[in-house]
Amino acid sequence: MILRHEIAIAARQFIKNKSSSFINVIGLTIGLTGFLCIMLFVEHELSFDKFHSRYADTYRVVKDFVSADGTSVPDATTPPALCKALRTDLAEVEVATRISPPWGRLYLLQYEDRKFYETKLIRVDSEFFDVFDFPFASGSRENALKQIHSIVMTASAAKKYFGDADPMGKTIRMNMNGGTDYVVSGVLKDIPDNSHFTFDLLIPFESRRNPDTDWQMSDFYTYVRLRHGADPSSFLSEVKKIVKTHLPNTLDRYHVQALADIHLHSNLKWELLPNGSMAYLRILVLIAIFIMVIACINYINLTTAQSSKRAKEVGIRKSIGAVRVQLIRQFLAESLFTVSIALLFCFAITSLMLPFLTPVMGADLSGLLFHSQIIRWCLPFGLLLAFIAGFYPAIYLSGFQPLKILRNNFADGHKGRSLRKFLVVFQFSISSSLIVGTLIVTSQLDFMKQKDMGFDRENIVIVPNVRGGIGDPGPATGTWDEAVRQISGVGSVARADGVLGSNYTVNGLEYAPTHVRVPLNFFRIDHDFIPTMNIAIQDGRNFSRDFISDTTAIIINEEAARQLGLPKPWIGQKLAWDDQAGKTHDVTVVGIAKDFHFTDLHQAITPFGFILEVANGSNFFIKINSASLHTTIKEIESVWNHYNPGKPFLYTFQDEYVAGLRMNDERFRSLFSIFTILAIGVACLGLFGLTIFLAESRTKEIGVRKIMGASIVSILRLMSAEPITMIVLSMLIAFPVAYYQMNTWLQGFAYHIKIGWEVFTLAGIASLLLAFLTISYHAIKVATKNPVESLRTE
Numbered sequence: 001m002i003l004r005h006e007i008a009i010a011a012r013q014f015i016k017n018k019s020s021s022f023i024n025v026i027g028l029t030i031g032l033t034g035f036l037c038i039m040l041f042v043e044h045e046l047s048f049d050k051f052h053s054r055y056a057d058t059y060r061v062v063k064d065f066v067s068a069d070g071t072s073v074p075d076a077t078t079p080p081a082l083c084k085a086l087r088t089d090l091a092e093v094e095v096a097t098r099i100s101p102p103w104g105r106l107y108l109l110q111y112e113d114r115k116f117y118e119t120k121l122i123r124v125d126s127e128f129f130d131v132f133d134f135p136f137a138s139g140s141r142e143n144a145l146k147q148i149h150s151i152v153m154t155a156s157a158a159k160k161y162f163g164d165a166d167p168m169g170k171t172i173r174m175n176m177n178g179g180t181d182y183v184v185s186g187v188l189k190d191i192p193d194n195s196h197f198t199f200d201l202l203i204p205f206e207s208r209r210n211p212d213t214d215w216q217m218s219d220f221y222t223y224v225r226l227r228h229g230a231d232p233s234s235f236l237s238e239v240k241k242i243v244k245t246h247l248p249n250t251l252d253r254y255h256v257q258a259l260a261d262i263h264l265h266s267n268l269k270w271e272l273l274p275n276g277s278m279a280y281l282r283i284l285v286l287i288a289i290f291i292m293v294i295a296c297i298n299y300i301n302l303t304t305a306q307s308s309k310r311a312k313e314v315g316i317r318k319s320i321g322a323v324r325v326q327l328i329r330q331f332l333a334e335s336l337f338t339v340s341i342a343l344l345f346c347f348a349i350t351s352l353m354l355p356f357l358t359p360v361m362g363a364d365l366s367g368l369l370f371h372s373q374i375i376r377w378c379l380p381f382g383l384l385l386a387f388i389a390g391f392y393p394a395i396y397l398s399g400f401q402p403l404k405i406l407r408n409n410f411a412d413g414h415k416g417r418s419l420r421k422f423l424v425v426f427q428f429s430i431s432s433s434l435i436v437g438t439l440i441v442t443s444q445l446d447f448m449k450q451k452d453m454g455f456d457r458e459n460i461v462i463v464p465n466v467r468g469g470i471g472d473p474g475p476a477t478g479t480w481d482e483a484v485r486q487i488s489g490v491g492s493v494a495r496a497d498g499v500l501g502s503n504y505t506v507n508g509l510e511y512a513p514t515h516v517r518v519p520l521n522f523f524r525i526d527h528d529f530i531p532t533m534n535i536a537i538q539d540g541r542n543f544s545r546d547f548i549s550d551t552t553a554i555i556i557n558e559e560a561a562r563q564l565g566l567p568k569p570w571i572g573q574k575l576a577w578d579d580q581a582g583k584t585h586d587v588t589v590v591g592i593a594k595d596f597h598f599t600d601l602h603q604a605i606t607p608f609g610f611i612l613e614v615a616n617g618s619n620f621f622i623k624i625n626s627a628s629l630h631t632t633i634k635e636i637e638s639v640w641n642h643y644n645p646g647k648p649f650l651y652t653f654q655d656e657y658v659a660g661l662r663m664n665d666e667r668f669r670s671l672f673s674i675f676t677i678l679a680i681g682v683a684c685l686g687l688f689g690l691t692i693f694l695a696e697s698r699t700k701e702i703g704v705r706k707i708m709g710a711s712i713v714s715i716l717r718l719m720s721a722e723p724i725t726m727i728v729l730s731m732l733i734a735f736p737v738a739y740y741q742m743n744t745w746l747q748g749f750a751y752h753i754k755i756g757w758e759v760f761t762l763a764g765i766a767s768l769l770l771a772f773l774t775i776s777y778h779a780i781k782v783a784t785k786n787p788v789e790s791l792r793t794e
Contacts, residue, residue, distance in 0.1 A: 007333055007337060009330060009333070009334075011337060013334055014334070014337060014338065014341075019689075019692065020302050020303075020689065020692075021338065023298075023302060023685060023686075023688070023689035023692075024298070024299050024302055024303075024338050024342075024689075025338060025341050025342050025345065026685060027295050027298040027299065027682050027685045027686055027689075028295050028298075028299065028338065028339060028342035028385075029342045029345040029346050029349065030291075030295070030678055030681060030682050030685070031291045031292050031294065031295025031296075031678075031682050032292070032295070032342055032343060032346035032385075033345075033346045033349050033350050033353070033678075034287075034288065034291040034675050034678040034679070034682075035288045035289075035291055035292050036346060036347075036350050036374065037350060037353065037354070037357065037675075038284050038285065038287065038288035038291075038671075038675060039285075039288060039374045040350075040354070040365045040368055040369065040372055040374060041284065041361050041365065041671070042281055042284065042285055042288075043368070043372055043373060043374055044193070044194060044361070044363055044365055044368060045194075045263070045264060045276050045281055046264070046281075047194045048194045048195065048196055048260065048262070048263035048264070048276075049194070049195060049196055049259045049260050049262065049263065050194070050260055051192055051194065051195075052131075052132055052133055052259065053133055054131075054133075054225055055259045055260050056258075056260070057094070057225050057226050057227070057228060057230070058131060058223060058224070058225045058226075058258075058259040059223070059224055059225075059226065059232060059235070059256045059257060059258055059259060060076070060221065060222065060223050060256070060257045060259065060262060061078050061082065061086070061222040061223075061224065061239060061254060061255075061256055062074070062075065062076050062077075062078065062254070062255050062256070062257055062266075062268060063075055063077075063078055063218070063252045063253060063254045063255065064252060064253040064254075064255070065218075065252055065269075065506060065519055066251040066252050066253060067251070067508060067517045067518055067519050071518060071519065071563075072253070072519075073269055073506055073519045074267075074268040074269060075218065075268055075269045075270060075506075076221060076266070076268040076269065076270045076271055076272070077218040077219055077220060077221060077270050078218055078220060078221070078222045078254075079214060079215045079216065079217060079218050079220070079247075080098055080100075080211035080212070080214050080217065080219070080220040081211065081212055081213055081214050081215045081246065082098075082215075082220075082222050082239075082242070082243070083096045083097065083098040083125070083211075083220070083222045084096075084211075084212040085242050085246065086222070086224055086239065086242065087127075089238075089242060090235070090238050090242075091227075092226050092227055092230040092231075092234070092235055092238075093224050093225075093226060093227075093235070094224075094225045094226060094227045095127050095130040095131055095224070095225050096127065096131070096222065096223065096224040096225070097124065097125055097127040097128045097130065097131045097132075097222075097223050097224075098124075098125055098205075098211070098220040098221060098222050098223070099122050099123065099124045099125075099128065099197075099220065099221050099223075100122065100123040100124075100205060100219060100220050100221075101122055101197075101221075101272060102119060102120075102121050102122070103219065104498065104499070104502070104503075104618055104619075105618065106118070106119060106464045106466050106650070107119075107121050107174055107175060107176070107201075108174070108175040108466055108646075108647060108648075109161070109172055109173065109174050109175075109201075110172070110173045110174075111161040111162065111170070111171075111172045111173070114160075114161055115646075115647075115648055116160060116161070116648070117464075117466070117648060117650050118157075118200060118201055120198060120199045120200040120201065121199065121200065121201040121202075121203065122197075122199045122201070122202055122203075123202075123203055123204070123205045123206070124145065124202050124203075124204065124205065125145075125204070125205055125211075126145045126146070126204065128145065128202070129141035129144060129145070130225070131223050131224075131225050132223075134188050134189070134191065135188065135189045136186055136187065136188055136189070137155050137187045137188060137189050138166070138167070138168050138186060138187040139152070139168060139185055139186030139187060140186070141186075143185065143186075144185050144186035144202075145185070145202070145204050146185070147183065147185065147204075148204050148206055149180060149181065149182050149183060149203075149204075150182065150183055150184075150185035150186075150203070150204065151172065151174075151182035151183065151184055151185065151201060151202065151203050152184075152185060152186040152187070152188060152201070152202040152203075153167065153184060153186075153187055153188070153200065153201055153202075154187070154188050154189070154190050154191060154199070154200050154201075155187055155188065155189055155190050156190050156200070157200040157201060158184070158187050167184045167187055168184055168185075168186075168187070169183060169184060170183070170184050171183055171184075172184065174203075175466070182203060193362075193363040193364070194263075194363070196259075196262045196263045196272065196273060196275075197221075197272035197273055198273065215246050215247055221272065223259070232256055232258070235256060236254070236255065236256045239254050239256065240254055262275070263275055263276050264276045264277070264278045264281065265278060269503065269506065270503055274660075274663060274664060275664075276664070277664060277668070279745075279748070280664070280668045283668075283672070283745075284668075284671060284672070284675070287434070287672070287675045287676065287679065288675070290430045290434070290679055291675065291678055291679045291682060292385070293427070293430070294427045294430060294431070294679055294682045294683050294686070295682050296385070296388055297423045297424075297426065297427045297686065298427075298682060298683075298685065298686030298689065299335070299338070300423060301420050301423055301424065301686055301689075301690050302686065302689045302690060303331075303335075332387065335387070336382075336383070339382050339385050340382065343382050347369075350369065351366065351369055354366045354369060357674075360667060360670040360671055360674070361667070361671070362667060420690070421722075421726055424686075424687065424690070424723070424726050424730075425726050425729050425730045425733070426730075427683045427686065427730075428683060428687075428726065428727050428730035428731075428734075428767065428771070429730040429731075429733045429734040429737075430679065430683070430734070431679060431680045431683045431730075431734075431767065432727075432730055432731045432734035432735065432738070432763060432764075432767045433734040433735075433737055433738040433741075434676040434679055434680065435676065435680065435763045435766055435767060436734070436735065436738035436739075436742065436759060436760065436763045437672065437676065437738060437741070437742055438672060438673050438676045439759050439762060439763055440742045440745075440746070440753075440755060440759060441668070441669050441672055441673075441742075441745075442669060442673070443753050443759070444665075444746065444749065444752055444753050445662065445665055445666060445669050447751075447752070447753050448600075448601050448662055448665065448749075448751075449662065451597070451601060451751065453500075453596060453597045453658060454535065454536070454594060454595060454596025454597055455500060455533040455534055455535045455596050456532075456533055456534040456623070456654070457500075457654045457655040457658045458626070458654075458655055459623060459624045459625070459626045459629065460532075460533070460621055460622070460623055460624075460653065460654035460655070461621075461622040461623075461624055461633065461636070461651050461652075461653060461654075462499060462619050462620070462621055462622075462651060462652045462653065462654060462657075463619070463620040463622065463636070463640070463649075463650070463651045464618065464619055464620075464650055465495070465618050465619060465620055466644075466647050466650075479643075480639055480640060480642075480643035480644065481493045481495070481620055483639045483642075483643065484620075484622060484636055484639050487632060487635045487636065487639070488628075488632075489624055489625045489627075489628040489629075489631060489632030489635070490622055490623070490624060490625075490632060490636070491532075491623035491624065491625065492528055492531065492532045492622075492623045493528065493532070493620060493621070493622050493623075494525070494526055494528035494529040494531075494532035494533070494620070494621040495525065495526040495528075495529065495614070495619065495620055495621070496523045496524065496525045496526070496529050496618075496619055496621065497523060497524040497525075497613075497616055497618045497619070498523045498618075498619070499619060499654070499657050500533070500598050500654065500657065500658070501598070501599075501654070501657030501658045501660060501661050502657055502660075504521040504522065504523070504598065504608075505521070505522055505523075506519050506520065506521055506522075507519075507520055507522065507577065507578045508520065508577075508578040509554075509556070509560065509564070509575055509576070509577050509578070509607065509609065510564075510575065510576040510577075511564040511565060511566060511573070511575055511576075512574070512576065514564065514565040516563065516564050516565050518560060518563045518564060518607045519606075519607070520556070520560060520577070520607045520608065520609045521598065521606065521607065521608045521609070522608065522609040522610060522611055523609075523610055523611070524610075524611050524612075524613035524616045525543075525610050525611070525612065525613070526543075526612070526613075526614045527542070527543045527544065527545055527612070527614070529610070529621065530542045530543070530555070530593070530610065532621050532623050533621065533654075535593050535594070535596055536593065536594035536596075537555075537591050537592070537593055537594070538558060538592045538593065538594040539569075539570055539571060539591065539592040540555070540570070540571040540589070540590050540591035540592055541590055541591050542555070542591060543555070543590070543591075543610075543612045547590075549588070550590065550612050551612055552585070552586065552587055552588060553587060553588050553589075553590040553612060554575060554577060554587040554588065554589055554590070554609050554610065554611060555589070555590060555591040555592070555593055555609060555610040556575075556589060556591075556592060556593065556607065556608070556609040556610075557592070557593045557594070557595050557596065557605070557607065557608045557609070558592060558593070558594060558595045559595050559605050559606060559607050559608070560607030560608060560609060561589075561592055563607055564607075566589070570589055570592050571589055571590065571591070571592075572588060572589065573588070573589045574586055574587070574588055574589075575587050575588075575589060577609075577611070587611075593608070593610070596608075597751075599661065600661035600662065600665075601661075601749050601750060601751040601752070602748060602749050602750060603750055604750040604751075605750075621654070622636065633651065636649075636651075637649040680770065684770055684771075684774045687723065687771060687774045687775060688774045688775070688777075691719075691723070691774065691775045691777075691779065702715055702718075705718075712780075712784060715779070716776070716779050716780065719775065719779035720772060720775055720776070720779055723771055723775050724768065724771060724772070727767055727768055727771040728768075730767075731763075731764050731767055735760050735763070735764075738763075739755060739760075742755060743755060
């Protein structure tokens, strides 16, 4: 009964003070919405791979590829034979499985007249579903991979080929071994967004080589599920012993990763999908906290600023017997009422916003909203928020002395004004820091976008060279790339077995005189690749058709020459290069390529090389005249269809791969900017509300000043002097902190901007302008008001 009475009073106060109630609700709603959106994203990022029932016991085995000089490349892949050894030799291993991704290969699948290329096809062994329990829509995990030519599809892939028909038992043809029929043996529900690897199709592993005995090739991913209670450290020790037994001369260092840690705590070469960033997540959580702190400060400031309006009420209630505890409870009830309304608006706005945030967050979190752990904590969190926001105002207002109030002797104390000033300075310190952060993040990302990568990325069309075929070959003779060269809008055509901005093969390269061995990223290319991509040759020459000996030649970048310790002249030096089969070949340096960026700018340039292998090219690179881009692509498609009638035409652009290197950083920039704007908006809203009440409290003073001859400009100066002073003070506090934090963030990039004075100048101007615009409306309104009306009111 008492609670109902307090809520009724809270509702009356809410309606009575419409303007302050509106500002409080809007501020808390924006704060809660920003907080909820960020925490949903954080929850999503932290949930990766936890939908597997035994994720806590599941680990991935990885290694550091180590060269003779001690340099290493962290690598997610392992030899395929390791899985069998772990499965049979270690008692703590309950089950182990290995998977092999397509490594950039396109698979062409056909059912009746439907043909599609597939890149998300993974080859697995029969234990795959013993480790990973992806849910089945049709079929069972026990029978899904029993037959060598069985295929498991996701629901989306099955619908693409079979429509609404039941796919189970149907035969689909794939361009493997000249065309192989696969029988659909299972349909999975679509892979969740929070999986560190994804796929559309699964087929059993099939190869001429025996994966159970192959310790040379590292092109598989090995996962194990340990028995309950098994010690991961002890398991790792046993892994190292097994590797040493089978590879006694290896220098590679092996590690294990908990399945749930891969997405945020791993960033190895050959990751199956781009990883998230725990550092970025911490920054976003900090912003979420800042937004809520600013929203709470607004509530405290606006509530205490209205103390003169509530003073008489407090005096009367105390004089008729109300004790302080009752008043505190009443003011907390008002806080709870306001927070509850804000929460309802927050849920509605968040549900509307999440679909629009999907491109920024990288996942649609709409389905997570009402199943989230965060939502389950909303009631206790709302109570806590109401207590935090309402506690000081409740203590402050309930402490008024009734005798002073009823004698009209009440004045807002120095202590209350000082606290409000401190809180305004604090919240604008946060806002100014976020403005600096946004400017620096934006500048760094723009720098990355505009950075000369050292090769052409514009107007380069990449057409996959789809191996094998389905159906009869076309009637055309000759090669399609020769026909493409005859198109007027085509500048050149080249071939390579990789794409700049993607993953690369890594093998060892050694210079015998210095005994230095380095891990070398490399491409197999044809004669035209380097000029097509406009990679500068610093010394020597490109591969040439005039030199038959170039089949044993190599072109390396400047960094490789430096790390190897090659003496000048570099050209003609003999190096030992390891191929993927583990064999060593003598190669001769014929060219030194100028250093270029083949990974993101977080990483410094490392050794890179090119080997000539004309017939081996999984991708065609076509340089096109930008003026006739779309027309030329249509002509290329026509030529493709003439020479490859059984294969759909598919193409991408080189700049898409380069943009992909910045994907996580661009996502972070977007999230940082969006929620910084929310934080600044909440701070400005609070300053706006505070200005209303400060202006009202000085109405009589301003009226007197105007009668005494004060100008509108002097009134504006009077009204804005104190807030502007507080904003300047907040900037003096914020800028050193922001400089330190953002400089630390920039150290995560091997190539980055320098933080200059202009960033802080721009941030200062922005902060002052925002503050001035926020307070100017009411300052002008009060300054232009007829003083007679002001004094009559008073």
